[in-house]
Amino acid sequence: MANNPKVSSPLPDTSHTQASHGPSVCVETPCSSVAGQTSPSRWFLLRKWLGRIASVVFTVAYTLLFLECFIRIFAPALIMPRYVVDAPYGIRVNEPNCSIWHETQEYSINIRTNSKGVRSDREIPYEKPRGTFRIIALGDSFTIGYGVSIEDLWLTQMEKELRANGVNCEVVNLGVSGHSTSEELILLKEEGVKYHPDLVVVGWNGLDLSRNARADLFRLGEAGLIRGSPTYLPGVWISKLLFSFSAYRFLAENSHLYCKI
Amino acid sequence: MLFNTWTFAVFFVVFYFLYRVLPRRGQNAILLVASYIFYGAWDYRFLALLAISTTLDYFCGRAIYRAKDSRQRHLFLVLTVAANLCFLGFFKYCNFFAESLTALLSPFGLAPSLPMLNIVLPVGISFYTFQSMSYTIDIYRGQLKPSTSLFEYATFVAFFPQLVAGPINRAPRLLPQFGRTRVITWEHIRGGSWLIAWGLFKKMVVADNMAPIVNAAFADPSKYQGLDLVLAVNAFAFQIYGDFSGYSDMARGIARLMGFDLMVNFDQPYFAISPLDFWRRWHISLSTWLRDYLYIPLGGNRRGKVATYKNLMITMLLGGLWHGAAWHFVVWGLYHGIILSIYRNFEWVVDWRSARTVGGRAAWWLLLLVVMYGLTCLGWLIFRAPDMNTIVTFLEVIPSRFTLSYAGAEWLRATVFYCWLLWAVEIWQFVAKDAAVLKVPWVLRLNVWLFVVASIAFLSVGQGKTFIYFAF
Numbered sequence: 138m139a140n141n142p143k144v145s146s147p148l149p150d151t152s153h154t155q156a157s158h159g160p161s162v163c164v165e166t167p168c169s170s171v172a173g174q175t176s177p178s179r180w181f182l183l184r185k186w187l188g189r190i191a192s193v194v195f196t197v198a199y200t201l202l203f204l205e206c207f208i209r210i211f212a213p214a215l216i217m218p219r220y221v222v223d224a225p226y227g228i229r230v231n232e233p234n235c236s237i238w239h240e241t242q243e244y245s246i247n248i249r250t251n252s253k254g255v256r257s258d259r260e261i262p263y264e265k266p267r268g269t270f271r272i273i274a275l276g277d278s279f280t281i282g283y284g285v286s287i288e289d290l291w292l293t294q295m296e297k298e299l300r301a302n303g304v305n306c307e308v309v310n311l312g313v314s315g316h317s318t319s320e321e322l323i324l325l326k327e328e329g330v331k332y333h334p335d336l337v338v339v340g341w342n343g344l345d346l347s348r349n350a351r352a353d354l355f356r357l358g359e360a361g362l363i364r365g366s367p368t369y370l371p372g373v374w375i376s377k378l379l380f381s382f383s384a385y386r387f388l389a390e391n392s393h394l395y396c397k398i
Numbered sequence: 399m400l401f402n403t404w405t406f407a408v409f410f411v412v413f414y415f416l417y418r419v420l421p422r423r424g425q426n427a428i429l430l431v432a433s434y435i436f437y438g439a440w441d442y443r444f445l446a447l448l449a450i451s452t453t454l455d456y457f458c459g460r461a462i463y464r465a466k467d468s469r470q471r472h473l474f475l476v477l478t479v480a481a482n483l484c485f486l487g488f489f490k491y492c493n494f495f496a497e498s499l500t501a502l503l504s505p506f507g508l509a510p511s512l513p514m515l516n517i518v519l520p521v522g523i524s525f526y527t528f529q530s531m532s533y534t535i536d537i538y539r540g541q542l543k544p545s546t547s548l549f550e551y552a553t554f555v556a557f558f559p560q561l562v563a564g565p566i567n568r569a570p571r572l573l574p575q576f577g578r579t580r581v582i583t584w585e586h587i588r589g590g591s592w593l594i595a596w597g598l599f600k601k602m603v604v605a606d607n608m609a610p611i612v613n614a615a616f617a618d619p620s621k622y623q624g625l626d627l628v629l630a631v632n633a634f635a636f637q638i639y640g641d642f643s644g645y646s647d648m649a650r651g652i653a654r655l656m657g658f659d660l661m662v663n664f665d666q667p668y669f670a671i672s673p674l675d676f677w678r679r680w681h682i683s684l685s686t687w688l689r690d691y692l693y694i695p696l697g698g699n700r701r702g703k704v705a706t707y708k709n710l711m712i713t714m715l716l717g718g719l720w721h722g723a724a725w726h727f728v729v730w731g732l733y734h735g736i737i738l739s740i741y742r743n744f745e746w747v748v749d750w751r752s753a754r755t756v757g758g759r760a761a762w763w764l765l766l767l768v769v770m771y772g773l774t775c776l777g778w779l780i781f782r783a784p785d786m787n788t789i790v791t792f793l794e795v796i797p798s799r800f801t802l803s804y805a806g807a808e809w810l811r812a813t814v815f816y817c818w819l820l821w822a823v824e825i826w827q828f829v830a831k832d833a834a835v836l837k838v839p840w841v842l843r844l845n846v847w848l849f850v851v852a853s854i855a856f857l858s859v860g861q862g863k864t865f866i867y868f869a870f
Binding site: 196199200203204207208211212397 | 815844845848849852853856857
């Protein structure tokens with residue numbers, strides 16, 4: 138392209154501050170004619186290319202930093218990382234023993250899971266304590282409670298109300314963000330029944346229809362539902378891989394730029 | 399194809415690659431093909447009209463030049479101008495005239511049932527017919543030699559950066575550029591890229607974000623308080639400026655990447671201190687067209703005061719009508735004609751330099767600026783209002799309920815949030831009397847570039863919002 142500085146069209150603004158980020162290089166190399174062509178001009182070329190690479194690296198780094206600041210100030214992103222892993226029975230479940238912060242302009246809440254991937258501040262054993270009425274809840278992010286602290290979660294409120302009215306209940310939150318009813322059914326059969334529930338509460342979502350279709354975990358047979366695909370793990374392997382790097386986790390939890398894109 | 403879409407971006411990248419590798423003749427060919435594809439993407443039927451109009455004007459232009467006597471020259475000029483005005487009149491104003499005629503006659507019980515044709519307005523017709531007419535009229539006046547190649551002329555008319563919404567370029571300036579080899583330097587690339595980015599910013603970040611405010615207020619003004627409506631009119635002032643000057647900047651930028659130089663269409667219009675000054679800064683290509691082909695032939699200001707006012711009024715009225723087939727555009731034109739005439743009559747008012755102190759000059763200039771901005775905004779109220787009732791409601795509500803509602807406070811915040819950079823750059827350019835952004839040290843330039851690009855990426859409403867002036 139244009140290294141040739143011929144300016145032929147009548148343009149009024151001709152700025153000549155050619156930005157040069159690298160070291161200014163001087164062309165005169167009297168030594169090249171004395172000590173041989175190769176060494177000094179090679180060094181000169183190396184310096185030129187190092188300078189160019191340095192300026193590219195600088196520009197890229199500065200751009201990223203600038204965009205991060207810009208987005209924080211002018212267009213704050215929603216930081217809502219989701220950590221799911223693959224369960225042995227082929228669907229997504231919450232990563233156990235996790236403590237994640239969700240930050241938006243409206244709220245800043247903590248979501249903690251126990252060793253079984255249940256959103257709870259304590260461990261809940263499978264064995265049901267005598268005289269307890271066990272309720273398990275299946276659903277998606279509305280059930281696990283994105284956007285609210287555990288005290289404000291509708292399931293916690295329900296538990297409180299019931300207890301205040303004399304029901305000795307215990308609610309186990311098996312909600313996983315993104316779940317549809319097909320995944321919830323599998324989760325119920327594989328994990329939910331282990332809790333010996335007395336009641337199962339299901340949180341519906343209008344997206345369940347399309348999600349079920351995409352998951353293809355169940356299909357309609359002649360006499361009812363039959364199993365379709367054995368697994369539904371969209372993007373799980375790649376997010377597991379990426380999140381195994383603490384730097385990436387750091388970005389997902391703190392960078393507005395990352396969350397915007 | 400709108401400039402602010404991904405489709406156009408892909409189209410342009412492909413086109414530009416071909417353009418850069420081809421020699422001049424190839425460049426012109428690909429330019430013509432690309433321009434017709436660009437225009438045909440709206441509606442392939444419009445291409446026929448464009449081709450017909452182009453061919454007619456080309457041959458009439460040559461006929462005028464080669465005519466043996468003045469009767470022949472006159473004949474061909476009338477032919478081409480009449481044809482262009484007929485195209486324009488039919489496609490744009492047919493229904494308007496029919497409606498107006500019906501409205502005029504119905505009180506007398508004479509309403510004819512005129513057929514209302516379902517006519518689609520070809521995009522850009524107001525622009526390219528005016529550009530063609532200026533070509534033939536310039537030949538008639540002996541100011542220009544006609545093009546010797548139909549294809550070159552067709553490329554000039556259909557040149558896609560400016561085909562759809564201007565600037566309305568003059569042949570003596572643009573046509574020769576098609577015959578020359580375009581040397582594209584690094585300066586062209588930098589300058590062109592900046593114009594495109596800045597134009598996109600003005601359109602996508604400023605104009606498109608002002609639109610919801612304007613639309614809400616003009617849809618139902620009685621719901622709001624007085625200051626809210628004042629804010630809404632101001633928002634429209636920046637919407638239409640961002641929209642139209644953004645498009646013009648993008649057109650100039652794209653043309654510059656190709657090595658072409660299109661005329662400047664806007665020159666900080668809200669710094670105008672009088673209507674005359676305003677029209678030297680707003681839609682410059684149209685106002686100079688009207689001046690050279692309408693106002694001056696009518697006599698301009700050379701036949702005394704009354705004739706001058708009459709000429710001003712006619713010119714502005716037709717200028718308003720050019721914008722669209724609706725009465726409020728005519729009224730807007732008339733309004734500008736009136737204030738132009740008033741300011742002309744009291745010319746001493748704008749002579750701020752005659753004040754004796756620096757402070758006096760500054761105060762006078764500032765007062766003129768504020769008054770002119772207010773008058774411009776009143777004009778925008780007329781321009782944007784969908785009907786007369788809306789204008790009346792605005793004028794009633796503003797003085798009577800002169801407070802800011804909660805919605806209005808949000809509008810104020812949004813206006814400042816999206817427009818502050820535009821205001822800053824405009825003031826900077828006005829003070830520096832220059833498109834100064836490209837001349838600052840690289841530290842500042844990098845930050846400005848990043849800010850503009852980040853704004854487009856993260857603060858814009860979405861791609862593909864149409865430009866206001868496409869409807870004209």
